Amino acid sequence: MAGNSQRRGATRNPGSKKGASVGTGGHGRKALEGKGPTPKAEDRPYHKAHKAKQRAEREAAKRPAPRGKQTPRNRTSGSDELAIGRNSVLEALRMGIPANVLHVFNRIEADDRVTEIVGLAVEAGIEVREVTKAALDGLAGGSPHQGVALEVPPYEYADPRDLLEATAPVRIVVLDHIQDPRNLGAILRSAGAFGASGVVIPERRAAGVTVAAWKVSAGAAARVPVARATNIARTLEDYKKAGVFAIGLDAGGEVDLHESNLLDGPLAIVVGSEGDGLSRLVSETCDQIVSIPIAATTESLNASVATSIALYEAKRAVS
Template identity: 60%
Template sequence: MAGNQRRRAARTSNKKGAVVGSGGQRRKQLKGRGPTPRAEDRTGHPAARRAARADKAAAPRGGRRSGGGGKASTEVVAGRNSVLEALRTGVPGTALHVGTRMESDDRVKESIALATEAGIPVMESPRGELDRMTDGAVHQGLALAVPPYEYAHPDDLLGQQLSGTPLVVALDGITDPRNLGAIVRSAGAFGAHGVLVPARRSAGMTAAAWKTSAGAAARVPVAQATNLTRALEAYRKAGFFVVGLDADGDVSLPGLDLADQPLVVVVGSEGKGLSRLVRETCDQVVSIPMAAVTESLNAGIATAVTLYEIARLRARR
């Protein structure tokens, strides 16, 4: 009979829901999922993509023995004019990506010819792939993948196996890669043995720096230091004199008596000049005489003038 049913447990559910134990399901359903993630941490969110691009731009580029560490990443030169200029100036590439079904012009044909001559693989890539590689930049169906630059170690520039009196250019707060490329080019033209850059708050050897160096980056080593002040102190202990370049220098460039000695020429940023610790590390602070007080030179031009004058003074002695 209905009233004589002997069940050890009541019904688990009816139209109104569970009668006895829910097996902990309700507790799981009520468990919070934690705070809402920031927009920068949400995959696919525009803020997350912007943050990723900013991290990529700020990350130190480098390879073996780089003072700043960091994960190396491949860069991409996008656009027909930019790719052609990069290939003409000898920027190393790992692959030239050419869009499918696009109208080619002389720039595309010359880029393919230069890449083939340099042994760079030429790959046909769909537009979507090019968009992804270039992060949405205007690529015009042409993109060149550039490998991370392999920095030298600061000790490699000490000059034990270098010909002539050692000469090193150190950069303090130079953040424009085009200025860095121009300085590397001047270093190669006037006999400097290398360029030293800090690992942080400094321009790195990007594709833009490679292009501006006009191929000199393949001949002039660029070293990366974790701490610029300590690296300069190490050079001093090794027998170098450290000369800072600043508009308020105590010594005029033509009167540089240390020109024939092993030198490190430190170049500060155009806006802030030399940082306090770097300035205190210098043996002398040198200025370039100019006709007008209000005139100034950017870091690349100032370095070229200084290196030329040092080369001239060394030739006379």
């Protein structure tokens, strides 16, 4: 629009030399009123440059904040976590859990586990600090540490919108207040096994990606992105606007899971909490509530088992 106005405002003067042009003397002023400059490509909502800019901003938000500045809200689990005790620390290092510092009692009697712990930490580039027993006691808060403690940094969560950019077909697991970190870890393991795009968890009153969840995930926590949402129902609405269908898992579903007609498209599989199942608002937001047929003698399935079955059925529907 602005470009057309500018062309009308630059007319050729018949009496001038060929190629010379002059202004309108103010006659074209009205045509230009209210018309600003053409927006930059990155500011036009439907331009690919705009989408690239948004993606870059989300990526920048995930990077650790400079020292002394606050970490963006919802991006991390909040504070460093500790794995304590020789077995726990050794298992964490074997699983490749990211860690900042290994604290070792400066007078520890080394055994095979301690030797392997220190060797794995050095190999992974983790700082090894020799500390006093009092320092370790303080870190462990009174829990038995057996002379070792591993400092694990906060997990960096994705933005729920990031999961929409996964390679098709989009398969997102949405957890409606799962409380047990071991269930979360098992779900992450299944998500990795069946090629899910990622997992969404609530910001509050739900298990996060802790050392316990990471260990149960068997390394899948390093490959499957986990996003944290302020409001699960609102996130589902956003996904639906993007063309993703939402199915909720519930024993009293409208249709059996394997008979659902939504499994072969972009899909969000919504799983309720261990005790209460799907919340009312989240259930009402789903496009379809499905159930998994089980024997009458079995009351219900564990949340992570139900998620695994749903992911398998969804994968089978597009293979």
